[in-house]
Amino acid sequence: MTAFDNRVLVFEDRDENYEEIREPLEAALPDDLTLERFDHETPIESNVVLKELEERVKDPAFPLLIILDYDLTVAHNQVRREHVRQLCEDHDLPLCIYHRIDSTAEDRLQVQEYEEDRIKINPSKGAEEVARDAANIAKGFNQIRHSLADALGDESRPAIPEILDAPRGVRGKLDQYAWGNPGALMGGGPDMDRDDIIRRSTTHMGYWIHNELLEFPGALLNPVALAAYLDVDHEAFCETPVYQEPFDDALYGGPFSALGQWWWTPKIDEIRAAHMTDDDTSMPLGQTIFERLELPDIGQAICHDGESEAHGGARYYCIIKEKPVCEDHSKNPEGWIPMGATRSRVSRDELARLEPWTLS
């Protein structure tokens, strides 16, 4: 028995939808992973769905990743998404959910709703992008399980920084992101064997990296958050690769890194510090650092809080708007943002809309 086998198992009840993602998904998966579609034709008796589902999914180990179509309503057997979710929860299996390409607005809202124990693929993407993201998610879990298997039992090697290849300067923040995930990241109960521990830790660490570390800027910065941190115009920065190149040494290369771009904040600071002059008292920002990096002129980061006039100094990232905001026109409301996500905030106008009582 092993923690996982090498299958990526897809629950998609519509042949035409499966055909749309099959080819690009197979092409994007690495050679050591295989694609399999769950058999929705063979009937299952309604009173034993979960038990039967478990038996069919195990072969004899569990798959590395389950990819689930949000809407399984035309499946000929009794298997519905609730069963698949339950199976994943019961056995700590990584779950990735996508929507049918013709998903409704209501479906999209459902996907946007934050859930920490699964990975959702943005439904606005087409079949090829969904397939590419799903393959990258599978690669991420694959990377985590191999690293964990190497690190388990060796206490001299702290697994989380090693899996992420994290710089030393970010250890404190990583610890704080891990708060609220008791035991799940590297944990196992006394009755769990090594495979169970690897499976459980792989799954929860994958969710934690994807849904917290990459989602909420702090230890890592996405392109908009990096532009804000550097105090430059995020649109110009995101659209112009030449602006990003000098920061390549700070790029995150850990699990799920192929899903986007993220940079380690302490490594960005190292690049900024390396470009301080003798006259500087602090690390250069904005146009100054871009000039020293011999980059074309760029504008200043502008605050996107709708209640205030457009102004500069927007060095934080609003997690709702996904745009820069300044400290004065944003808040870090209790319970919304993981500890350690020090560059994440919520603009005052979004808070006024969503939780007006938190504003004074």
Added chain:
Amino acid sequence: MPGETIDLDNQDYINIQQAYGTFWEMFKSSQGVKAEGTSDDIIVSKDDGAIRVEVPAFLKISDLQYRRDTPDDLFDICFQPELVIRGRECDDGVRYEIAKSTTRVSYLRRLGDREDDGRFPAEIMQGMHYDFESDPDARHPIFHVQYDSAAIAPGVLSRDYRITNADEVAGEHPDFPRIPSPPMDFVGILYLIIKDHEQAENATWPSRVLDLLRDLPVFPKWCFDPNPQAGSEMIPEWWYVHADGGSDIADEIIDVRCVD
């Protein structure tokens, strides 16, 4: 003989910035007490060959019990470290030495729950600042503490608190006595708080921050010439040897805090 003083460069700047930032973030996430403020609140700047480390706002340890038998009677400790770090040549390259340190501390008793404006009503109960200057006035103890209720200005504390006795503490206070004290920098004040307020009998540095202490600047050894401490760093942990129940301070603390 101490090595020559050397100007610190950009790499030293980032080393010191990340050392204090990581130490504080790790301390926050490892203590039983509630610590607030982020590494972004710690401002590091270059200052004529030295590095200045300061917290213009404040960091704090909150929700401490005023008395053990009154769990709802809470107080917070706010502190504002300020350091000037110089470089000194040593066998390993450069040693980061504290040339100047002022640690302002305010003890606030909370008088109620958070109010509509997000602040707590509170009164300042106690305040002091701890000083160290490598070249002090001849009459001053090299390490000393001065009581000062407005050590952190009430205007600064007003970010989180509605101070009810601001007028009382704002008056003129004497700058004496300068009471000789242990070295109390950013690190020292946290050790004091652990010892004063953590419930465990053998409270000490959490293991996850212990090795990070190695990266932090230290007080110059020559501060403690002549005897009895000549040649050894004066670290605040020495003051607690008896409390740890042994004749010596824990080896692992000496290992990371006292550099040969």
